[in-house]
Amino acid sequence: MLTGLYVPKDTLFHRLDPRVKLLWTFLVLVASIATQFNCIKGAPVFLSVVVALALSGIGAGFAALLIFNMSAFLIAVILVWAGMYSSHGVPVLELGVFRLTDVGVSVALGKFFLIICPVLAFAVFFTSTKPYHVMWTLDKLGLPHKLSLAFTISLSMLPSIVKSTREVIEVQKTRGLALDRGWPLERLRKHIPIIVPLIARLLSDVWDLSMVLASRYAGYGRRTYVFEPKWSRGDSAFLLLSLLFYGGVALWGVFPYA
Amino acid sequence: MGEKAAKTTGSPKALYVFVVIIGLLLIAGLVYAFWLALRANPANPWESFAISQAFLEFRDIILFVGAVLWLFGTLLFALELAGFTITKRGISRNRMGVSSWGVIDVALAALSAAVYGGLLAATTPIVIVPGFTWLRPANSLAPLFGMFFGIPGCLGVAFGNLIADIVGGYFGVGSFGGFIGNFLIAYLPYKMVKDHSFASTSSIGEFYLWGVIVQAFYSAIYICWWLDVAEGVIGLPVFLTWGIIAPMILLNNITVNAVLSPLLGRVLFPMVKGRGLYWRDRVRATLS
Numbered sequence: 001m002l003t004g005l006y007v008p009k010d011t012l013f014h015r016l017d018p019r020v021k022l023l024w025t026f027l028v029l030v031a032s033i034a035t036q037f038n039c040i041k042g043a044p045v046f047l048s049v050v051v052a053l054a055l056s057g058i059g060a061g062f063a064a065l066l067i068f069n070m071s072a073f074l075i076a077v078i079l080v081w082a083g084m085y086s087s088h089g090v091p092v093l094e095l096g097v098f099r100l101t102d103v104g105v106s107v108a109l110g111k112f113f114l115i116i117c118p119v120l121a122f123a124v125f126f127t128s129t130k131p132y133h134v135m136w137t138l139d140k141l142g143l144p145h146k147l148s149l150a151f152t153i154s155l156s157m158l159p160s161i162v163k164s165t166r167e168v169i170e171v172q173k174t175r176g177l178a179l180d181r182g183w184p185l186e187r188l189r190k191h192i193p194i195i196v197p198l199i200a201r202l203l204s205d206v207w208d209l210s211m212v213l214a215s216r217y218a219g220y221g222r223r224t225y226v227f228e229p230k231w232s233r234g235d236s237a238f239l240l241l242s243l244l245f246y247g248g249v250a251l252w253g254v255f256p257y258a
Numbered sequence: 259m260g261e262k263a264a265k266t267t268g269s270p271k272a273l274y275v276f277v278v279i280i281g282l283l284l285i286a287g288l289v290y291a292f293w294l295a296l297r298a299n300p301a302n303p304w305e306s307f308a309i310s311q312a313f314l315e316f317r318d319i320i321l322f323v324g325a326v327l328w329l330f331g332t333l334l335f336a337l338e339l340a341g342f343t344i345t346k347r348g349i350s351r352n353r354m355g356v357s358s359w360g361v362i363d364v365a366l367a368a369l370s371a372a373v374y375g376g377l378l379a380a381t382t383p384i385v386i387v388p389g390f391t392w393l394r395p396a397n398s399l400a401p402l403f404g405m406f407f408g409i410p411g412c413l414g415v416a417f418g419n420l421i422a423d424i425v426g427g428y429f430g431v432g433s434f435g436g437f438i439g440n441f442l443i444a445y446l447p448y449k450m451v452k453d454h455s456f457a458s459t460s461s462i463g464e465f466y467l468w469g470v471i472v473q474a475f476y477s478a479i480y481i482c483w484w485l486d487v488a489e490g491v492i493g494l495p496v497f498l499t500w501g502i503i504a505p506m507i508l509l510n511n512i513t514v515n516a517v518l519s520p521l522l523g524r525v526l527f528p529m530v531k532g533r534g535l536y537w538r539d540r541v542r543a544t545l546s
Contacts, residue, residue, distance in 0.1 A: 114493035118430045154371035161376030191395035209365035
């Protein structure tokens with residue numbers, strides 16, 4: 001069974017209704033937007049998302065990995081924002097033309113939280129929700145079933161495609177393909193022996209997958225689900241707590257004396 | 259087939275050769291301009307890069323043009339998914355909307371997305387200047403999926419980009435622009451290139467016009483317009499959006515699609531057609 005990004009565990013987040021998790025993600029986004037100009041106000045949102053990662057069994061290490069993956073991008077964002085607010089507030093560091101002020105640091109970190117918090121929240125959603133339930137949620141949101149089906153299948157198949165790609169790369173390397181040598185355009189051309197076998201596989205997989213879908217009558221008529229998530233008291237309590245927490249943080253962010 | 263298409267359209271070969279030359283000159287010009295910027299300002303070449311400067315200087319005009327392109331692109335996206343298309347005679351049904359999809363279309367959309375997203379995630383970008391700019395070979399598949407598989411392929415590219423965002427840790431409000439922007443990268447050559455075989459001058463010439471030049475500008479403006487307008491929600495500064503991201507999209511999409519896509523297309527088209535998955539053959543079969 002293909003599970004995609006889903007990590008099977010029995011945690012608080014895994015037991016929650018997918019709709020609650022999606023609403024929680026939305027609340028994280030709203031709170032991050034409201035606190036984007038003040039890192040002190042944005043910090044509780046960031047901490048809550050890291051706690052959510054820990055509660056979903058993925059761990060804060062995953063957050064660190066994601067942040068590391070986009071570190072170059074995040075550093076650029078932080079430096080640009082810090083530079084834009086370098087004429088506001090009290091200077092804390094001056095290195096030649098580079099001037100860092102307390103306001104610049106606060107805004108830069110606030111923007112960092114604005115970017116990273118929704119990313120981590122969506123990571124919690126996808127790693128703690130079964131592809132089957134992602135499809136169910138998308139259906140409930142009103143997306144045409146064929147689209148949610150295609151999206152869920154592709155999300156589920158991603159790990160196997162990545163594995164196949166790496167295998168093809170290794171095989172071609174053993175045949176003497178040197179992807180890391182030559183001019184950029186030459187190295188670009190060297191990807192042809194990697195891409196062609198993958199597409200050849202895709203072309204045969206399309207027919208197999210079509211037959212599987214046809215045999216299950218997928219995409220025709222109204223889709224029903226055997227294992228539908230049920231909204232429980234726990235879901236209501238989690239949503240209420242989230243509303244209070246993120247609503248409070250958002251108010252604090254928008255109205256300074258709220 | 260390619261010759262036939264050239265005859266029916268009546269387009270001169272010289273024009274297509276001219277378009278290809280323009281495309282290649284654009285790559286050379288972009289690379290040269292970036293090299294000049296790097297020499298002038300090694301610490302931050304984007305500040306001196308002519309394309310970045312142009313985007314930032316004419317931002318007001320680009321924002322206006324971008325609004326029109328964004329509305330038009332989003333409308334096209336919605337229309338095509340609903341099963342309508344714009345033709346010379348107006349809006350007509352095209353039988354490729356989601357409601358008309360069969361299992362093959364669902365499978366094509368899903369697998370194109372998985373392959374596109376998987377390749378984006380699994381292949382290392384080719385670095386041109388360390389820390390500043392790189393090329394993504396997987397992007398060469400975007401126009402090909404549109405041209406070969408039609409609307410399911412276009413949507414596969416959009417989903418694939420979304421999945422790459424999720425896996426790479428970039429998924430957020432900004433991904434919405436990338437979603438439809440990538441759909442358009444596949445859609446423009448699908449809709450505007452008449453001969454998808456890459457076997458004739460007209461086929462390659464048209465591809466260079468729509469799949470390389472127009473697509474690159476359209477997608478760069480579409481994606482960055484959304485990042486700029488939604489700055490308060492996404493958090494990217496204007497300099498990063500227009501000074502770095504827009505030129506990077508332009509540089510990457512033009513180079514990768516001009517160099518790799520025609521070569522791949524020439525190899526893959528007979529395979530796709532031989533397997534009975536070329537969209538025109540499938541639509542014809544449905545109609546007959």
